Amino acid sequence: MLKHPKKKGSNAENELANMLWDKGYAVVRGPASGGGVTKRFQPDLVAIKNGKIYVYEVKSRKNSGPIYIDSDQVLGLTEFAKRSKGVSIIAVRMKGGKWKFYTLDKLKPVGSNFRLDID
Numbered sequence: 001m002l003k004h005p006k007k008k009g010s011n012a013e014n015e016l017a018n019m020l021w022d023k024g025y026a027v028v029r030g031p032a033s034g035g036g037v038t039k040r041f042q043p044d045l046v047a048i049k050n051g052k053i054y055v056y057e058v059k060s061r062k063n064s065g066p067i068y069i070d071s072d073q074v075l076g077l078t079e080f081a082k083r084s085k086g087v088s089i090i091a092v093r094m095k096g097g098k099w100k101f102y103t104l105d106k107l108k109p110v111g112s113n114f115r116l117d118i119d
Helices: 005-022 071-084
Strands: 026-029 045-049 052-061 067-069 087-094 099-102 107-110 113-116
Touching: 005 026, 005 045, 005 052, 005 087, 052 067, 052 071, 067 071, 067 087, 071 087, 071 113
Parallel strands: 052 087
Antiparallel strands: 026 045, 045 052, 067 113, 087 099, 107 113
16 A cells, blocks of 8 residues: 555654654644745754754655755745755655755755755
8 A cells, every 4th residue: 555645754754753752852843834834934853962953854765865945945945044044954764764955055946946975
């Protein structure tokens, strides 16, 4: 049976939130994560430790290859991080693999969106 894409994303977000929590971070998952919030951007996760704030966009993939991210998500993540004085992070986990973390300077513009090449 195929998993619904939003359920797969929620599972990945919860998995990362639990991992960060276990490492001593205070973690919250955006209540409207993936919910189409139009007025203001809400990141997938916000993690805080020792006064440092990390703002996450979480991606989970079945297959390898580049990940394409909507420009609105990147702009929203950037704005949220700016307002919170936090660091924007793209967290990626390939099926069966470990989490990898990328800063936004790893994104490449492609048309009106962005591409993240996974190493």
